[in-house]
Amino acid sequence: MDDQLRVGVIQMNSGSDKAANLDTAERLIDEAAARGARLVALPEYVSFLGPKEAHPQQAEAIPGPTTERFAAKARQHGIYLLGGSILERTEDPARFANTSVLFGPAGETLASYRKIHLYDVEIAGSVSANESATILPGDRPVTAEVACHTVGLSICYDLRFPELYRLLALDGAEILFVPAAFTLYTGKDHWHLLLRARAVENQCFVLAPAQIGPREPNNARCYGHALVVDPWGTVLADAPDREAVVVADLDFRDLRRVRAELPSLANRRPAAYERQPVLA
Numbered sequence: 322m323d324d325q326l327r328v329g330v331i332q333m334n335s336g337s338d339k340a341a342n343l344d345t346a347e348r349l350i351d352e353a354a355a356r357g358a359r360l361v362a363l364p365e366y367v368s369f370l371g372p373k374e375a376h377p378q379q380a381e382a383i384p385g386p387t388t389e390r391f392a393a394k395a396r397q398h399g400i401y402l403l404g405g406s407i408l409e410r411t412e413d414p415a416r417f418a419n420t421s422v423l424f425g426p427a428g429e430t431l432a433s434y435r436k437i438h439l440y441d442v443e444i445a446g447s448v449s450a451n452e453s454a455t456i457l458p459g460d461r462p463v464t465a466e467v468a469c470h471t472v473g474l475s476i477c478y479d480l481r482f483p484e485l486y487r488l489l490a491l492d493g494a495e496i497l498f499v500p501a502a503f504t505l506y507t508g509k510d511h512w513h514l515l516l517r518a519r520a521v522e523n524q525c526f527v528l529a530p531a532q533i534g535p536r537e538p539n540n541a542r543c544y545g546h547a548l549v550v551d552p553w554g555t556v557l558a559d560a561p562d563r564e565a566v567v568v569a570d571l572d573f574r575d576l577r578r579v580r581a582e583l584p585s586l587a588n589r590r591p592a593a594y595e596r597q598p599v600l601a
Contacts, residue, residue, distance in 0.1 A: 329353030332547040334534035337371035354398035363405030380408040396428030434474035435459025477501040490523035502532035508544025
């Protein structure tokens with residue numbers, strides 16, 4: 322088992338030009354690999370972050386052109402690569418999956434995860450969001466092995482559902498992926514807080530590649546701040562307010578020390594958490 326692993330998380334401003342987005346992603350993957358990263362992670366909607374009306378034209382099969390490009394990059398550099406997330410075609414021609422694919426150093430697919438939690442909210446006169454109108458939710462947590470360490474996959478809004486991350490930790494996860502396109506409005510108050518909380522409560526490293534800057538079609542802004550957080554909640558890397566690659570070294574001896582000295586995972590009492598029937 323490797324006790325140390327250098328990781329690179331990528332921050333982008335993807336838009337409606339898929340070709341330009343993928344060229345940028347490949348350039349930043351090259352930069353991360355050149356800086357010694359053995360595990361590289363891209364943000365949510367890396368290939369297209371534009372109007373929902375364009376989803377039918379932008380969605381792809383998996384495997385497909387975008388995942389094949391990412392597989393080739395992983396193979397070229399001999400790295401593990403989380404391909405952020407892309408729009409995946411489903412059996413429903415009007416609805417798609419927000420899907421993250423993890424590749425191994427030979428370009429092989431190690432795992433594929435469909436975002437489980439979808440942002441649906443109606444606030445009169447303020448916010449109207451109905452992600453489930455065009456996106457189909459996933460239905461299962463996903464883990465995989467990277468350099469003899471278990472990783473857990475998630476995407477963006479999943480971050481607000483701690484039960485998912487606890488399941489991943491119980492399945493052995495030591496690294497949690499959170500590729501995202503968090504808005505500036507929520508990100509400035511919640512992004513660092515939630516990522517550090519998921520790291521501390523599950524005693525895991527958290528890798529959170531991010532989108533930054535304006536996003537179409539309403540020119541809302543993404544918060545950015547691609548992060549790497551350690552199991553104590555310390556931020557090891559925080560991207561500046563621009564397109565960037567940030568690199569950090571994960572030391573799994575620290576993870577084992579935290580879990581030994583503060584054994585909250587070992588001290589769980591699942592039987593006490595079962596909901597009891599309410600007596601009339």
